[in-house]
Amino acid sequence: MATFTVDGKQYEVEAGTNLLQAILSQSLDLPYFCWHPAMGSVGACRQCAVIQYQDAEDERGRLTMACMTDVQDGMIVSVEAAHAKDFRASVIEWLMENHPHDCPVCEEGGECHLQDMTVMTGHSVRRYRDKKRTWENQDLGPFIGHEMNRCITCYRCVRFYQDYAGGKDLGAFGSRSRMFFGRVEDGVLESEFAGNLVEVCPTGVFTDKPFSQHYTRKWDLQSAASVCPGCSVGCNTFASERYGVLKRLHNRYHNDLNKYFICDRGRFGSHFVNSQQRVRHAAVKANDGVFEYGDVNAALDRAVEILKHEDVVGIGSPRASMEANYALRQLVGEENFCRGLSDSERIVTDQACSILMKGGFKVPTVTEVEAADVVVVIGEDISNTAPRIALAIRQATRNVSFEMAESANIPLWQDAGVRGHAQHQRNALYVATSNSTRLDDIAEATVNALSDGITQIASQIAGQISGESHENTFVTSVAEALLAAERPLLVTGTSLRDPNVLNATAAIAWALRAKEKEPAMLIAGSEVNTFNTVVTCEGLTLNSALTRIADGASAVILENDLYRRAQSDSVDRALEGDGEVVALDVVESETLVKANVVLPAASYAEQTGTFVNYETRAQRFYQVFQPQDDIQPAWRWLSKIASRLGRTDASWTTVDEVSRSALAALPGIDASLEELAPTKDFRIEGEHRVARQTHRYSGRTAMNADVSVHEPKAPVDDETPYSYSMEGQNPGDQSGSVIPYSWTPGWNSNQSIFKFQAEVSGDLLGQSGGKRLFAVPSEPDAEVDKEFDFSVTQPTRPAADGLVPFPIHDVFGSDELSAQSWPVAQRAKGPYVLIHPDDAAVLSASAGSGVRSDALVGSFEVVIDDCVQSGSVGIAVGLNGRVEIPDRTIALVVDPDFEPRQLGDARVIAKS
């Protein structure tokens, strides 16, 4: 530890800590620009200058850049010394020479780091009299706006985009006072992490384009702590609303998960909440088959009638909350409840869960992924299915550069030095997937195979580790690397729908354990709450549920488009048969239109609830705004039905009550709601609510002046610690997991997050979010081990003509809800297939032409790629409204009428 003095006060930090970081960690104010907590220092902006004194006698000291200095024991510095303050004001004066004074029309205004730093340094009078430099901006696609005139040349954008996220198409161009940050030419920013530029850029150069289209100042946003529903990672977000519209999502720091960055599916996928496809009214299908809308009572009555049937089936959903799934299960009873996974997904997901539980493997947090020293990805295109994990894997491959820097005495925070010294040295990453991935550029070796092939490779790796000897160099080098690793990590997932892939991966972990290694094992699930459905109960298979409905059972379908989960004909049989259906959902779907009663369900932003992520971390998300029209949280609809049926055991009045019951019902899991996050009774300092609105929230009266000039009473919130007004506080040091937005005095931008952390990049103050439901046993249970079966069964694929289909996942479009968000819909590709050049030749299909198949819905654009095994075809899932792909070979034919989809063509996902 080192004791250092800042302006006469002593503090303690670890010696060698970066001085800027150390100062901020004491919650002191010191302006900076180019430093970033996740990216370290480069010393470009010269904004963080302090005076450093040689000893207690030294009165003059020396100006030094805090971000480029180590804290040494006994160090004496001053932030407040006149010379340092003066210099920092000069830096702002220089930066302001060319900065347009367009704050009033700038999207960054009110949450601008440059504004904050300008005020903090005190620079106020303009002395520069020359003309300002100007630029032409670029069209960077549907997500990111570009206003180069506002650039202060801090280099953060390129450092994030290129160095951190591995993007290739954004760069720093030019030199001297004409530095340009953008692409070589106009065009969509390729990286699925581009949206972070909005938060990384300290000014209004890179802005959230969808947000700009219905713009609101940060101080006018009503926000709450939320969780991204985009995938099984469950990144934490700030979700913000005004005028009943979900305006935007920002990253919400979570120490174990997303830290400072989220992906673009999460950030821009949130607009489904406002989508045209949103279900807003309760509806009852009349005898003529036409829906009658808007009579909630009639809808409930009809639902009750339907549920009085002697046979009732409930189908839950991996994208609905824990509360909604539980409420449905209670309503219909465990033996009549189906978790809503497709049958293939159910098998593979259950297998994932038993591997994690029985295997007793360490399931890594995202932060632990970053710490791995050898990573092997098996069968999961993780950049497309759980993007934040891929970003973490990218960081893991840099660990060797820190070791090299350490032995060369380069401080680890000195980003350019660490990177320059290591050059292309990386930790070993191996990728075995069915198609090429966006991690291949940093992989030591990759191999592409169908799931059988991947299983075989993984089994061989396990064998090689246990002493077999294989010829395949991929196998031998992976085995060798894993055996030499200190923190080996295996990453797999359920997207190939093949439990054999998981078993074979588990066999590797098992083999490693026999060699005294402690491998971490990450299994990505398919949706945000998939792992909750696993821990709930066994339940019916989807096909047996569908058969019962087809045979006349009544059904409640919760937030689930069954056409995505089962073959169309079996869903048709169920929904078009005698069984009557009550369907609850957020957005319209093919399933919904076939229901007898439709109940509009609240989106995640309109309710409070719980999602369980890939680590089985149960995380609370809070209602951001009250739903309008007939919309209600699904659990509440179900409660209402239950109470009309006189079922007190299945009806609740507050979400906390449902959550508590749901948690209590989890078999073998001991978790209280308080451990997840603050409940409705939480008060700051025992008395204050958490204010969803900022203290500068404006226009409360004016907003509805077209209706009434009286200020409406703020709605009362009985269910959460929040208030629907500016009354209350931002909990700061009391509970990090409920901060509704990041803002502290003097720090209006998201950079203020350090004020909510115990130290820079440390845990949030107070209670941190979520609780992992399975505490992973440190030792695998010996009894369980014996039962546990990793064996791989040889699949018997019926030999037939045609191509073997396998699924391809796309970060934009494969996920159901985010695909309904218009920016994502614009960014998404149309349905496509990946085929090998040889197969394309046989088909006489050229790239960009269209094909179709009897076994598939709709036409597909042909993408020719030799990463695909010849004889197989990769089918992009979700883009045609279907996720499950045929389990047999398919024949493709050229579709002469096919028109490829153009970018920006916001056609809603095809529904046939």
Added chain:
Amino acid sequence: MSLLETKPLTGRVEEVGGPVFLEDYEAGGGYVAAKKAVTQMTPSEVIDEVKDSNLRGRGGAGFPTGTKWGFVPPGPSPDGGVKYLVCNGDEMEPGTFKDRWLISNNPHSLIEGMVIGAYAIGATKAYVFLRGEYFEPKSKLAKAIDEAKAAGYLGEGVFGSDFDLDFRIHSSGGRYICGEETALLNALEGKRAQPRNKPPFPPASGAWGRPTIVNNVETYCNVPSIIQNGADWFRDLGLTEDAGTKIYGVSGRVNNPGLWELPIGTTIREIIDEYAGGMQDGFRLRGLLPGGASTDFLVEEHFDLAMDYGTIQAAGSRMGTGTMILMDDSICPVDMSRNLQHFFAQESCGFCTPCREGLPWVESLLLDIEEGRGQPGDLEILDQNAQYIGAPGNTFCLHATGAIEPLQSALKYFRDDFERHIVEGRCPYRTNGNA
């Protein structure tokens, strides 16, 4: 003493009467030193000899060369990786053209110096980073490299030993900042020519993250004669504390502008009067930048000082490259400052704020003052900028520090001129018809 012993850098060129290639070079004792070093001396003996000679870097900063070489971890790298030896031939300093002359006329002395240097630090790859516009020097150097390769002095098994040296020329894309040694390394790697933070210093982590030595052309050219004639001989060549000879240059309104190899420590006045032929008729010398554009002005009171590192530094400037730019009484100091700041602002790499944004402001103020639009208070803004941009450590690299040196000294020595411009609202030199 022979010409070769008094003028180790240029003597052979004088004897031959033009560019020296292999045959002439060897006839004058060329490559004897390199052969001796590689076949008879240990690397540490070579480094010790260079240390003893007190050779200081001729690229501007005057860092002791042997000491720098000693920073490279000796022997083969434990990981088997390479070390690099790089020659800085970027020479974009206004007023400086000594390296061009050396490469064009005595390319083998550079090659030989680099062979010795590479052997001393255990480098197996050598690059000459050459200013992009140096077409003629490049072709001469390329010819000399071919000759040396053919003779077995470069490539595999230098002088039949087991020491290999891969030797290449890299032509710069053309920015002043490429002369800053870490920006040079970035440029060499194909990255943006922006400087790197030090530490890590190049001897620890330089080109491609490997141990690397960067020296100036003239520095390397001195090495063969040190090995051949010994450190004592080299030290004795200098007239003052510093050792060896130095190529001095003079540009400006003198009768005979040019370059001369003289014992280090020759006085400014002697260089100007004896070698540059004194001022042209009708022009009086008011001040000079002693070591290229990025050094502080010296004035009348300094003209009898010895041109060596310590003396010039004590006078408030830097010996820099030793090639002076003279300002006579017909030149407006404000306009000259503006011209210089234009250059430096233009050549800023754009990485750090004070240099990138400060220098254009300084330039624009100087233009205003020169063109009669100066305002009261402008000099204070200039003073403040000069102080904040120029203090070493305030900027990321020394480009801005160097850029401010001529300005801050002009503000000191020629302040009256600046004030007159503002008070009179015009440039007094222009009405004289001289500007």
